Amino acid sequence: MEAPTLHAFAAMALTVVVFYLFVRGKMSIEIVSLLAIAIIAVGLYFYPMPHTQPTDGLQLAFAGFGHYALITICALMVMGRGLVVTGALEPAARMLERVFKFNLQTGLLLSLVLAFVLSMGVNNTPVLVLLIPIFVTLAARGAMPASKTLMPLNASSLLGGLATTIGTSTNILVVAIAVDLGMPRMGVFHFTPIVLMASLVALPYIWLVMPRMLRDNTPEIGHGNRWFHTRLRVPPSSNLIGKHFDEVVDMLPDDFRFEERPDGPFASGQRLRISGTHDALEDAVRVLEGQIAPGWVVDQIQRQSASKRQDMKVVEMVITSDSRLIERTLATSGIADRFGVAVLGIHRPDRPLMFDQEQSTGDLRFAEGDVLLVMGLSEALSEFIQSDSLLQLEGEREVPRRAKAWLAATIMGVSVGMASLGILPIAIASLGGAILMFLTGCVKFDRVGRALSGQVIVLVAASIAIGRFVLDSGAAGWLGETLSLGLQYLPPAGVIAAVMIFVTVLTNFASNATAATVGTPIAFSIATELGLPQEPLVLAVLFGCNLCYATPIAYQTNMLIMAEGSYNFPDYMRTGVPLVLIMVVTLSYLLAMTYGM
Template identity: 35%
Template sequence: MMPADIVLNTHAIAVLLLTALALFLFTRDWLPLESSSLFVLAALATGFQLFPFSSDGKTLHAVDFFSGFGHEALVAVTALMIIGHALARTGALEPVGRALTRLWEVSPQLSFLLTLIVGAVLSAFVNNVPIVILLLPILTSVSLRMKTSASRILMPMGFATLIGGMGTTIGTSTNLLVVSVAVSMGMNPFSMFEFILPVALSSLIAIMYLWLVAPKMLPDRASELGDTSPRIFSAALNINQDGFSDGKTVEEIIEQTDKQIKIQYVKRAGSDALTVPSRQLTLKQDDQLLLSDSPENLKAYEKLLDADLYSSDQKIDDDHPLQAEGQQLAEIIIAQGSPLLNTTVAKTRFADRYQLVVLALHRSGTQSRQAVADIDNTQLQVGDVLLVQGASETIADLKQQGKILVLDATSHIPHSEKAPLALMIMITVVAIAALGILPIAISAVCGVLLLALTNCLGWKDMAQAVNAQIILIVAASLALGFAMLETGAADAMAAGFVNLTAGMSVTMQLSGLMLLMAVMTNIVSNNAAAVIGTPIAIGIANQLGMPLEPFVLAVLFGANMSYATPMAYKTNLLVMTVGGYTFNDFLKVGIPLTIIMWLSLSFLIPVFYPIG
């Protein structure tokens, strides 16, 4: 039962209902996160405009909900995304990558430990996406050369970068948001390294778990060939005129492949309809067989059936010959900042632009009919992998450009003469903020300006680095947090939490709040969990008469524990795709890691921030 002085008004109830709806929509795959975020903003602004809210003689203006777009934390997050992208594009982290590659050949076990530590340390200052993109091809390459399984080391590496990001106020967008919201509500600002000691101590246990235990819990899914992998790709085989398959029945096609081919659908010439084929169906010119298989099997079927493994929209000519000498298969992963993200193969005119032919598409999870049937017009998302074919020189050039992540055994790290300058700009941005000369939002914006003036990164590249999804989810989350605070909904939820945990010690209440945030962050956006949880944490601290800092840190740490599900954080999706992991793999490794971090930080927070 809520305390008598906490009354839920109509607006507070509406905000709580909208918050529940928002958290539900944020987890729906059928609705883009950008759309659900924009819906939240529109609903808040429209609702409070039509039904004004006043408290203590002060009226809440509906346009105030758009202030999140100009929030200091969002400015800092966006600027740091651009700087991190510049480090990846210029190859500023190349020396780290080369050193790790050499060490793996000397002592794989110790090198793996060092890789985890380096990934964690770098992620305390740089967004972990470029760190993961740097390490993915390195670890994949060394595992192929040493005939070991990359799937045993990629997930621990990804988790190590998430752990490291917890250590400073700029390590993740979640940290920046929590600290900014808490300061705006009256808490004293944290210094950049304010809470690095408790994170470092808990990270020691977590890194040992990721080094010694986690690899034994993960499946062995090593690939046997350098340019292929066990990933399953959706592809289309086009029936050629007068080829073997022209005029043959589906049963004859199956027999020709020694009953190995598994045709999911047939797309008849001149039709967009998909049909499940009967064995008696006769195929003709320009029909398409839609199937899913490994790259090597797809290429084998292409040869056996005298069919073409490419979209009919991609013309094969002298510029992109499919059968010429020196051709290679390669896998291109769609990462954040990729020019292919949120567009299609057709719209980018991929074959003309990159001189490569797209053969197939891999997407983690359940394939939709559209993804299987129309690769050219399927919107690409983070974690997708394109199987492409082209001249080895073309693939090598693509890797050297550094704009697109190519996954194969010969992957190179991009490098340019601007790399030292980009690294120096990043170090300067962090140092100025750490010394308290300028806030991180201002120093990071100045850093972006320097990147532009020194031509380390063009404005077009900066636009690609900015993630519209993050901008919208941050703005929507800030608006929700603002509405909860102004209407009293946050105080009501804080009172409910205090009453539910009334028989517990303050330490147990603190631990319970952190666990609640850890569960929430693996279901909805980590930024949403952080921004919504921060006002509640401050309300709990105020009602208990305790310092704000430990409760704010409980939200910050809990919202960063994105280990248990692949959708919890974008780097989890990248690692899932490359390592071939399943949802259960994340549960199996991520839940124990969450428990380790939760228990250790539940002990350490009261040690560094006494709560009586």
């Protein structure tokens, strides 16, 4: 057998070095990715591959930035952002939240089964796009941390996508290549029983073991446990009117409470002291259809938001020793009149709250160190902070544009549906959905940076460049030929396992498209030379292409969860390698048994 060419050897060496730097974690992913792109560009410019020009190397190195896979991932991120900022997924999140409150493990198992089943009939990428923002919202509402749920969800959706020929785009590619090589076309559920049996072994690991292997990557936020006091106003439209306290108390979140309760049923115009965390106050107001700020102030802010096309924001700010607000009450401070902002609540750290009993409204008197929860537009909030000597804290958040929730959900549903039914490619459907999100105002142009992750973008571009280099240099073909030399000494199940492991390594370090393109013809020829059935070896390639759990660059859904779960390379290796081994052993045995090998 001939030795690999210099370019093939360089491609393999670069892949190993980049992988080592990713796992070591001493350099940021962005730096390693850009270095890999630079090495490919400079190396192929001065030492081009045979029958190519120096500029061809530059095109190969930088093609990832314009690749359809990267465009698809960015568009999906934008659509996911639209669902979050409009609050479109809150009903689904609240439904799952009730299950998680009943039992965390039951909620996670239900979610994994849901992702698995949906991915069998729908391409698993849009399935995960729908689930990611739901579970990020759930984590913010006190369920399991996103870093402990997104990785298992991704694994379950990949497992479900493995079960049918339409579950992933890679499955379709492998089946198409096999048909071109002379094999009969496989039906949608041709190999589903094999995958279902393997899933009975893999799902317990995904459900019970994988979350325990992942860290809680939730960022420490100092304002998360602040308990704000405010007043609940009962407007004429509230569903509280006519109900008794005991009828509504079970509807409210755990971190919310009434500081005073009415003697009889709730009535229009009542004002009751309440308290809770920021999220709990939002939930309670939505459920009770009440108000925690004067209605005229909120209406004024909403009108200004619509006319200026600016998002409303909620900010936490501290009263300093120089503030004029000290010893004043909310009623006497004139905050709403002067600045056009609404104070939603007051948090007083480590000191008892002092109510002014002379005021009929019972307002709190402000003191140094109090934290105010304030809603308004950016300019008004800035003017309030500067004029009254306040200090803004971290944790600024935008008020969901719930008026556009159904619009955002419809855009996402149509985009996912068209991609799932094969009417449009996922790249076109997602790009069209992202454009509609912009045009309808569900996502603002100046907020795109919050939807996209620079780390993911550079990593995707680098992985595409490395995959192209591995394929075009002949490194992938040389590895396949080397593998075939030793397979004649293995039993049939060992041959299947070896092919699957080879394709799995290729898909985790190059790309699943590369693995499918290289692995399918190799498996076909190995079966012919060894006198084995062709179908189980082709299925070994198909299964191996989908065992992309061990690195973030292996599949686009791995990239999508990376930023949301704050994962790093070792997280994928630690949880993915055991799952790959479980699936390789189980699937190899089942294939050998099914085909009588």
